Amino acid sequence: MMGPVLAACLLIILSTAWISQANEALCKKDGGVCSCNNNKNSVDCSSKRLTAIPSNIPADTKKLELGYNKLSSLPNMAFHRLTKLRLLYLNDNKLQALPVGVFDHLVNLDKLYLNKNQLESLPPGIFDKLTKLTDLQLYQNKLHSLPEGVFGKLAELKTLDLQINQLRSVPKGAFDSLSSLSLVTLNDNPWDCxxxxxxxxxxxxxxNKDKVTGAQDAACGDQQSKAVLEITEKDAASDCVSPNTTTAIPIGTMTPASVIYDDIHEIKVPQENFQKFLGYQEPDHLPTQPQCLMSISGYLGLMMSLMLTSAAILYVFHFLKKA
Structure with a gap:
């Protein structure tokens, strides 16, 4: 009777091994594209030319590095499972806008790096759930306005970097709730004085001169380049119409049906074929080249498991026939 028992155990072991391989394929040591530490609470996917966020990031991740990639958009539920996340790096990508609610589940987030993207505006309430945030980097984007109360819930924020954008003004009271703020950078914006x-x-x-880095460097955008700090009521006599600060740029969650492998080579691949062949987990995104390699690795593992499973089944039938 030991033959069938051993075969059944083999089937269970093989199935468990394959499931484990599929779940662990995110990390390099398992054939994935990202680097993970031993405790799986730090995942480094930076500089991988990713056009989509990997779908199997462990839920207990505390540090996630996605900088220096080619992300142009984010699904609105991209980080909803990562409630323990404390550091999120999205810097040096091609993000043009942020979907409403994309950060709402990151209630433990401490540092958020969105610098060096192409953001033109921010949705109202985009940071409202990040009440533990201490460091927010928004420098070197294309922000032309800020929504009313966009920093209103960030009572723990200590560092705010808004330099090198297209800001002409900030809403009245924009910084009043930042009771913990110790450093803010405002230079290289075309402030309309x-x-x-x-x-x-x-x-x-x-x-707050002690908090503003280079307070004199926050200069007006006109040819006189007078510091905002030196503006008088006479200088700012016009009652101008403020830019729309309540409407966010719409953003879809679909990734274009192309996977860019490098700056000059583009391969178009039907999304449905990828899903059927590779079993990709997020239907609203196509896998990137590294993710394809990761998925192919999982596919080969599956084929090996199926071969061993078939051998085990044949062994069981052979044993029962002889019995």
Whole structure:
């Protein structure tokens, strides 16, 4: 009776091994594209030319590095399972906008790096759930306005970098809730000092010179290049119409049906074929080249498991026939 028992045990072991391989394929040591530490609470997927976020990031990840890739959009549920995440690096990508609610489940997030993207606006309430955030990097984007109250819930924020954007003003009261703020960077924005809504920023800088890096460098965008700090009520006499600060740029969650392997070579692949052949887990994104390799590795593992499973089944039938 030991023959069938051994065969059944073999089937269970093979199935468990294959499932484990499929789940662990994110990490390099298992054939994946990202580097993971031993405790699986740190995942480094930076500089991998990714056009989509890997779908099997462990739920207990505390540090996730996705910088220096080719991400142009994010699914609105991209990080919803990562409630323990404390550090999120999305810097040096091609993000043009952020979907509403994309960060809502990151209630333990401490540092968020969105610098060096192509963000033109921020959705209202995009940071409202990040009440533990201490460091927010938004520098070197294309932000032309800020929504009302966008920083209103960030009472723990200590560092805010807004330099090198296209900001002409900030909403009145924009920084009033930042009671823990110790460093803010505002330079290299075309501040419009002809409109009276710049007076809030002037007064805030004047009251917080010790917090503003290079307070004199926050200069007006006109040819005079006068510092915002030096603007008078006479200078800012115009009652200008503020840019729309409540409407976010719409963003779809679909990734284009092409996978860019490098800057000059593009291969178009039907999404349905990828899903059927590779079993990709997120139907709204196509896998990148590294993810394809990762999936092919899992596919080969599956084939090996099926071969061994078939051998075990044949062994069981052979034993029963002889019995």
């Amino acid at each position: 002809s409109c009276n809504d710049i007076l809030y920023l002037r007064d805030w800088i004047d009251d």
